[in-house]
Structures are given as structure tokens and as C-alpha cells.
Amino acid sequence: MTEKRNHENPKQRWPIEPETHRALPPREQPGYYPGYRTLDQQKAWDEATRRKVLERVEKIPPIRFFTADEAQLMAVIADHLLPQDDRVPARKIPIVPGIDEKLFHGRTEGYRFEKMPSNGNAYRLGFKAVEQMAMKSYGKSFLQLAWVEQEELLKSIHDGKPKAGADEIWAQMELHRFWALWMQDCIGIYYAHPWAWDEIGFGGPAYPRAYMRLENGEREPWEVNEKRYEWEAPEAVLSDPDEKETATHSEHPAQGQGGTH
Amino acid sequence: MKTPSDIEGAGRGEPHRLGSMQTVDFPMTRYNESEEIDYVIVGVGAAGGVLLQRLSRAGFKVIGFEAGPFWDTERDWVSDETGSHKLYWEDLRITGGKNPLTFGANNSGRGVGGGTVHWAAFTPRFHPSDFEVYTRDGVGADWPISYSDLKPYYELMEMELPVAGPAWYPWGHPHGYAFAPHPTGGVGNTLVKGCTKLGIGVSVGGPVAILSGSRGKRPHCIYRGFCLQGCKVGAKASTLVTHVPDAIANGAEIRDLCMVSRIQYDRRTNRVLGIHYIDRDGRTRFQKAKAVIVSGYAIETPRLLLNSACDGQENGLANSSGTVGKYLMAQAGNVILGRFDELVRMYKAPPAHVLTEEFYETDARRDFARGFAIQTVGPLPVAFAKQMMAAAGAWGWGLRRVMMDYNHWSAFGLLGEILPSADNRVTLSEERDQYGLRVPHVNFDLHDNDKKLIEFGKKKVEDVMRAAGAKEIVQESRFAHLVGAARMGRDPGASVVDGFCRSHDIPNLFVCDGSVLPTQGSANPGLTIQALAARTADYLISQGTRIFSSDRREMIAPPVGKKFVPPDTFLGGAPRAR
Secondary structure, three states: HHHHHHOOOOOHHHEEEOOEEOOOOOOOOOOOOOOOOHHHHHHOOOOOHHHHHHHHHHHOOOOOOOOOOHHHEEEHHHHHHHHOOOOOOHHOOOOHHHHHHHHHOOOOOOOOOOOOOHHHHHHHHHHHHHHHHHHHHHHOOOOHOOOOHHHHHHHHOOOOOOOOHHHHHHHOOHHHHHHHHHHHHHHHHHOOHEEEEEHHOOOOOOEEEEEEHHHHHHHOOOOOOHHHHHHOOOOOOOOHHHHHHHOOOOOOOOOOOOOOO | OOOOOOOOOOOOOOOOOEEOOOHHHHHEEEEOOOOOOEEEOOOHHHHHHHHHHHHHHOOEEEEEEEEOOOOOHHOOOOOOOOOHHHEOOOOEEEEEEEOOOOOOOOOHHHOOOHHHHHOEEEEEHHHHHHEEEHHHOOOOEEOOOOHHHHHHHHHHHHHHOEEEEOOOOOOOOOEEOOOOOOOHHHHHHHHHHHHHHHOOOEOOOOOOOOOOOOOEEEEEOOOOOOHHHHHOOEEEHHHHOOHHHHHOOOEEEEEEEOEEEEEEEOOOEEEEEEEEEEEOOOEEEEEEEEEEOOOOHHHHHHHHHOOEEEEEOOOOOOOOOOOOOOOEEEEOOOEEEEEEOOOOOOOOOOOOOOOOOOOOOOOOOOOOOOOEEEEEEEHHHHHHHHHHHHOOOHOOOHHHHHOHHHHHEEEEEEEOOOOOOOOEEEEEEEEOOOOEEEEEEEEOOOHHHHHHHHHHHHHHHHHHHHHHHOEEEEOOOOEEEEEEOOOOOOOOOOOEOOOOEEEEOOOEEEEEEEEHHHOOOOOOOHHHHHHHHHHHHHHHHHHHHHHHHHHOOOOOOOOOHHHHHOOOOOOOOOOHHH
16 A cells, blocks of 8 residues: 555655656666676686575575564565665565575574574564554554655664654664664675676676786776766655765664674 | 594595685594594684694694584685675674674684684784783783794794785884785775875785785685685685695594583593583584693683583683683774775775784874774675665665765774773673573673774774775774683783693693683784694694693793694695696
């Protein structure tokens, strides 16, 4: 229902061309590297990598941890956390099945913050919090809210100033760590997908062939030149501070967790 | 000494590949459980791999126990961030305190090679000052050994791994590297530019334990950028490719997928008798040994000692001082990210290949002791997106937008010394893991000196990023590496092991890994851990069977055992030309 209402006006959900103020129709491949396809290079990859990456594109894991309702709710939340309305439906990267698979197998990142429940419980508490906040602030279920209302609600979690309704849940679970859990899981799936590599111009796997042009951002012969275009975030969106306001960081910015050095 | 009681093949019917050219010499020795072997090493990582190689080459019967698998790099590893999670220690750890540490991909390895499988292989030495921080600055602790004790082992390790770097390295004890430095990647270009503009000295193309020229059965680097996901090429040093093959060729056994749960202690003799472990089929077993070396790194080592508490060792093994688990350290690892108008493409080349140690030493003009280094880091897309989430609060369309500019960003890492503190410690939680063992709880707080150092360091790195030409700069607070929690020292009342990594309390129990470091400097700890392991091995070899029977603690440094190094150490070579 929400989907239908929002799509009646594409500018609510689609990026906007700044000159004409028209909604930009979804593309096969957003980003500034038109025609670049990492998968075209798969013959230059080793077998184990090729298998892993192709499996990610071709095999979507079944939903086993989330209930059907939870999966539906998570899909809408993920559409806000990592929106893909600039992608044609066939080229959207499935996020929820990947989160579900990780939770189903009980996989962690190798630690749990002492004031956090297990990841599975954190997700379930999060769903409850979102529903309670929606009821308290708007008198409706989260899925019944307008897109921009959903954005407002989620942004309040991002900003570390959650809308009322779930205080007892945030007392059990640190807000900024919960937000980071959501975001990191979505990121770990979206930016692991070769279509996202194409979007950002990442070279992708390079064994056994190698990279040879290392310096000053030179491209390999099989990489393509950057071709930028201007776009603004959709109208019903609060997550692009360039467009809407200056960046608001949560009070306790999430600490980095990756291994970089 | 060596009479393998049972020999069997790996049973895979095809060679076990370690990198693109090297295979391991199976069949591997298999010892009987009932047989009392010489050394059990718990954990085949940075230190464990070196110890296993040295002790087996010297003729000891030795088994390395490893909780994770014995990788076949061609079959098991992928050029992919999300697909490489199994390289990291993902068992539950609970993390708390005011500045909780994170583990897993950040600093904890699993499988043969341990953390060296996914390290960036940056290998600067510690400075002479690092060994006497307390004497010089009145903070931290002194080591029971000095830089000159470790220097020959730095030199040895730089040949064994080997380390590529400039011919002249000006900081600490100045030295040069035998293997040529690497070409610079886009992220290195920006750090060189920023430092040069500000008149800050910079080391280009190393020191990094990645081959710049082929040697033995290992080809040179292909600059694919996936160093932290395991080097399928075999160019990056990990003990899996540098020391394990020689260990196996010399009769060492690696018992992989075996989690050591407890060390058996005998109160009557005050000696350890062996280890209890859970094998790959979930069965609890016992391996007898004449001596035990714990090389599980800074969380699992204290955890195992604490989980081994028993009659006569009620506070945990080798813990009469109460210091097991205490003085855990991580380095400040803030990442400063800068956006450039021009393209950088930071995914190419080893992430760490340019650094400056210009700010390493205590400077009286600053209001804190000790210092920091600045190094390149080259986050791949998933890591970079998570950094933008943490550093800039990016989400939704804002995240999509900044990620479309991935190729315009560069990233520098601060590597800052955090001082040891008794309240930064590993204890046991009441929760249990999949083996039924109590999981570690880690407390970590920053203190005054640490906070001042980080603030100053962050600003300095931002200055360099600005000087390099970045138009937009954000920073992410995080920590890098782990050391301490079973520190070495002269005083048995304030440390766990002596200068040869032997526990003060139990004569045939050793701890040899990053956990023995009393302080950490602002150099990546990997090389120092491996140098310490080589020195400890020389000591054990020089002591011979006395370790197994005598309680006498000989504190005389052994001769440097050059004859025990892996075969290609002092040879060059072009493997493809063979």
C-alpha cells in the first residue's frame, strides 16, 4: 500500500535531475562508470573467487530467521538505510536475505558489546522499537506511514534522538550500536555485490591477473573513465545531508570495526 | 628425539597449496596422543608458526594446535571482503569499558597462520626507546630485554619473511632493507605529497613483508589490494607460507580444527603435563607433552590460562602475580579520510606501503608521553562504507552518494601508542561458547595520556591530508592490533613470563605471542612478535632437554640460531625461471 502511494509521485522516491527538477528514471547501472562491468572480467579471476561472486548474484538465500512479517518490515527499513530506487527492479541488490542468512547461522563479527543483546535479539527488539515509535508518534504502524515519515522516524535513531515510544528498549540496547549493526549488515551485503562495484568503479578481484597501473588513480585498460552526472536526493528523503541540511552525526558516533591497519 | 609413531597423508589426493606456487610436503607426521611429545604449541599464528618451524628443525617432537583450519589458499580463499569472514576469529567475546575494543576482522585471526593471514604485513621495528619507556618517561613499563637483544632477530626475520623497504630507514635504530621497496599506489601518492609539502620525512614502499621480487616458491606481489583477505598469490608473508612448510618438512604436526580448552597442571611437581582439547569431531581429548607454549594472542592466551585454573593454581595458571589478563593494549588506529578532486583508486597495491615515524618519540614540547606513526591504509568498498558510516554518519542516499565517489578518497591511519593500564584487561565472563568454555570479557578505557596523544595525532594526520590536497576530511575513531595481557618482566610479582617467555610460576610453561609485550610503541607489532618467537626458540634449543626436567632458570642469551632458519632465507631466486 505504502509502495503504491509513494510511487504515484516518483520525485518522492527517485533521485532528481537538478536542472530540470525531473525525477531521474531508474537505471540498469547508476554511478559514474557507465558500461563498466566487473563480471566481464571473471575469466581473469581464480575459480574460488568466481564461484563465490557468482553465487552471490545467482543464488538468493531463503528467509529462515525472520518471520514473513519481519522480513517485510526489514525490507522497507533496508530501502531507507540503503535505498536503491535508482536501480531498475531487475538490478536491485537483495539485502534482507543476506541479513537473514547471517542471523540464521548465528554468525557474529567476533564480539558483542556488553550492553548489547545478541544480533538476533537486537534485530527483534529493533522491529519492536520501530513499531512502538510509529504508533506513539503517528498513531499508525510503521508500514502504514508515508515514506517521509518513515525517514523521520529512522533518522531520529540515526541522530541518537529517538522519537518517543521505545524508551524501555533503548535502555536495554545502545541506540548508536544498534544503528551501526543495521548499517554494517546492509553495507556488508550491498557493497559486496559486483553490481555495486560497477556503480562505484571498484576494480574487483584481480588474482591471478594483477593490477598494473598503481599510481595517481590511473585506470587499468579494462576499467573505464569516470563520467559524472549531477543528481539530488528524492524529495521524501532525509539521509543526504548535501541536499537537505548539514551533516548530523549521532551523539556517540559508532566506532570503526573493520581491520584496516 | 624424533620417531613419529604414525604417519598419514592428508588424504586429499591433490597437493595442498600455499600461495600460487608452493605446495606443502604431505604426508605430515601424526603423533599418538599417548606419546609424550616435547612441545605442544597452542595456536599456529605469527609466533606459533615460527616456534613450530624452529623447534622441529632442531629435532624436537612438536605439535601445533590450531582452532581453525589448515588453509589450502587456492581452494579456501577468495578475493572478496564479505566472503573472507572465516579468516577472522568470530567466536563470541564480550567487549566493554568506556572505549570498547572490537575483534574479529580488526585484529584476530583463526586458522593456520593466524593473524598473519590477514595482517597488512607492515613491519617496522620497535625503536630502542620502546624497551625502556618507564626509565625514559616514567610511564608504562620497561622490558626485561633491550633493543639490542632483539636486533639480531629483527635482522633475521627481515630476511626470513622477507621485508621489502627502502635502503635507508632513518627512524629508531637506522637500518636498511635488502629487498626493494614497492611501487607506490594512489593512496601512497597522497601521503608522500602531504608529508613532503610539510617537510615531514616519509618512507616509501615499505617496510612491508610482501615480496617485491620473487623468491623460492613465492612469486612477487601483483598489487591486487586484497592483503587483508589473505594473499592468494603467496607474496605476502604469513607463517602459513613462510614457516609452516619447513616445519612440516621437518616432522612437525599441525592438529588443525582443534580447540585447546585447558592446560593440565600437576601440583605435586609444579609442572604442566599436557593439554585438553576438543577435536574436529567435538570429542574431548588429551595430549601429553613435556612442555607447553601458549601462542594464542592477547585474548585467547589469557583466556586459556584463566580457564585452566585448578587446584594449586586457583587464580589461573601462572597467575601468582595476578597480572594474567591485565595490561591489555591496542594502538590508536584512527582513520583519517580525505576526498580529492582527482582520482585516487586506493584499492590497488598493499594498503600499507608509505609511512612516517617522525612523531614516534616523546617530544618535550607536547603535553603527553610517547608518540605515533602515520601510515597509508587502503580500505576496500565494504570497509570504506563502514568507515563513512562511522566517520560521517553516512546512511541512505548520503551513503550511496559518497560511495559513488569511492575512487576519489584516500585514507591515512594514525598508529598511536596507548600505555599499559591494569584496568584494561581480559577476564572470564559467565557466558559459555560452543565448546562450553567461558568466553572472554574485555574491558578497555583510554586514559589521560592516551587521549591527549590521540587528539594531537588526529590533528597532525588531518594537516597532512589537507596538505596533500584533500577538499573534505572526516575521521573515524578506532583501535588497531592487540598486545599485552600476559606481559614479560623481571619481577615475578608484576609480570607473567621472564625475558625468555618462560612463566615465572611453572618451569615448563611458556607464553610466546603478542600478549607478552609490556609496551607497544607505535609500530605494527607483527615483526616484533615474530622476532621474539625466534629468540625464544633459540633459547629453548640452547637449553635442550633441561626444559623438560630441570627447574633451573638459566637467564643467558643463546647464540643467534642462523642454522635453524627456513631454507630459502639467504637465497634469492626467480621461481618462474626454474
